[in-house]
Amino acid sequence: MQDLNPLAADLNEQIRSASSAVGGLLSKLGKRIYLPKGILSQTAEANAEAHQFNATRAIALDFSEGMGDLMHLPVSRKLVPELTPESVYGYASVLGQQALREAWRTHLLQENPSLSEKTFSLPIVTSGMTHGFSLLAELFVDSGDVLILADQIWGNYRLIFQTKAGANIQTYPFFNATSGFNTHGFHRTLTEATDEKLIVLLNFPHNPTGYAVTHTEAQQIVDAIVAQAETGCRILVMIDDAYAGLWYDETVMHESLFGLLLGCHPNVVPVKIDGATKEEYAWGLRVAFLTFGLDATAMQPLEQKISGLIRANTSGASQISQTLILTAMQAPGYAEQKQHNYETLKARALKVKAVASDEQYTKYWDAYPSHAGYFVCLNLKSGNAETVRQRLLAEHGIGIIALGETALRVAYSCLDVSDIETVFAEIARVVERR
Numbered sequence: 001m002q003d004l005n006p007l008a009a010d011l012n013e014q015i016r017s018a019s020s021a022v023g024g025l026l027s028k029l030g031k032r033i034y035l036p037k038g039i040l041s042q043t044a045e046a047n048a049e050a051h052q053f054n055a056t057r058a059i060a061l062d063f064s065e066g067m068g069d070l071m072h073l074p075v076s077r078k079l080v081p082e083l084t085p086e087s088v089y090g091y092a093s094v095l096g097q098q099a100l101r102e103a104w105r106t107h108l109l110q111e112n113p114s115l116s117e118k119t120f121s122l123p124i125v126t127s128g129m130t131h132g133f134s135l136l137a138e139l140f141v142d143s144g145d146v147l148i149l150a151d152q153i154w155g156n157y158r159l160i161f162q163t164k165a166g167a168n169i170q171t172y173p174f175f176n177a178t179s180g181f182n183t184h185g186f187h188r189t190l191t192e193a194t195d196e197k198l199i200v201l202l203n204f205p206h207n208p209t210g211y212a213v214t215h216t217e218a219q220q221i222v223d224a225i226v227a228q229a230e231t232g233c234r235i236l237v238m239i240d241d242a243y244a245g246l247w248y249d250e251t252v253m254h255e256s257l258f259g260l261l262l263g264c265h266p267n268v269v270p271v272k273i274d275g276a277t278k279e280e281y282a283w284g285l286r287v288a289f290l291t292f293g294l295d296a297t298a299m300q301p302l303e304q305k306i307s308g309l310i311r312a313n314t315s316g317a318s319q320i321s322q323t324l325i326l327t328a329m330q331a332p333g334y335a336e337q338k339q340h341n342y343e344t345l346k347a348r349a350l351k352v353k354a355v356a357s358d359e360q361y362t363k364y365w366d367a368y369p370s371h372a373g374y375f376v377c378l379n380l381k382s383g384n385a386e387t388v389r390q391r392l393l394a395e396h397g398i399g400i401i402a403l404g405e406t407a408l409r410v411a412y413s414c415l416d417v418s419d420i421e422t423v424f425a426e427i428a429r430v431v432e433r434r
């Protein structure tokens with residue numbers, strides 16, 4: 001067996017002292033990982049103290065016009081003329097730009113009233129949400145660990161946690177008999193797991209259905225987690241908030257479950273995964289965040305371990321992507337532009353809700369409740385979802401997603417309001433001809 005590096009052993013002891021729950025949740029890799037005291041730390045010291053010459057950074061400087069900017073190609077520089085060379089071409093810190101991390105924390109406080117006066121970490125920047133989930137899998141999941149998921153999920157969860165990390169996935173039906181969130185099924189699945197360590201993943205607004213929980217359902221979820229934690233079980237609760245902020249129904253909760261989970265029980269460790277992908281309409285920039293419900297004493301050694309994991313794979317998120325997000329958040333008109341996009345999506349969502357549930361289509365499908373996000377799902381009453389998808393594409397040039405035998409996911413985020421009736425009418429025609 002691989003010997004434990006003294007730096008890793010020291011971090012493990014610090015974590016156990018600060019939070020026995022986090023210490024008990026760490027995977028084998030999570031216990032082994034550390035950030036070496038090597039080039040990065042020496043470069044940081046030089047950046048602070050090398051007042052004459054700094055020959056530590058793995059970059060190239062251009063001294064032709066003075067003190068030395070980062071060497072770059074003018075053909076790319078002219079595409080971003082308002083940004084400094086360092087903010088475009090330089091390396092970002094392993095955990096992300098400090099100013100962006102602080103700005104995102106402020107954003108979380110503004111959007112989530114339940115976070116007020118509660119303790120949570122400074123967000124850590126990741127290279128998209130998939131990278132964030134992968135870091136959590138590496139840090140906390142061993143082969144055979146139980147991961148509790150709904151039966152309807154974003155498919156990437158299985159790749160990350162089951163195929164790569166070897167988690168034992170236990171599922172429950174997402175909806176109950178009245179088409180609400182299945183809090184009873186969730187609670188039962190928790191109580192049936194007898195392990196001393198559990199991983200739970202919750203996603204609202206939900207992909208693929210667009211479902212968002214009510215305040216009552218949210219509290220029932222937290223109560224179920226606390227009840228299991230009371231048995232001595234240590235629980236990591238991952239909150240996938242990819243579509244946070246995109247709520248279109250006043251009857252559902254307009255903030256993250258993360259706030260309700262903070263401090264709910266010493267054995268519960270919540271972590272929020274969100275990002276600029278959907279919230280800032282910046283999909284390809286690949287900027288996301290991990291925020292832990294932990295205090296500074298527990299986070300300091302945990303950040304060292306996460307830094308080691310990031311250093312060992314991506315080495316850090318894109319500098320220019322982080323700069324673009326931060327600069328946009330600070331720009332005049334930012335809030336107004338976000339509101340405009342939100343209103344556009346809300347209009348589409350409300351139109352889809354009216355059309356998909358129209359009585360003329362009730363013989364073809366049931367529309368799952370959709371309150372938020374990008375999607376609506378149709379549960380076909382007859383026919384095969386994949387067959388319908390293929391015929392729509394081949395015969396009508398309409399692309400949708402088939403999920404399982406009977407479910408179709410329609411991303412209304414990609415449709416103009418004026419085209420929504422046409423799309424659903426064509427789906428109905430194909431189903432009718434099955």
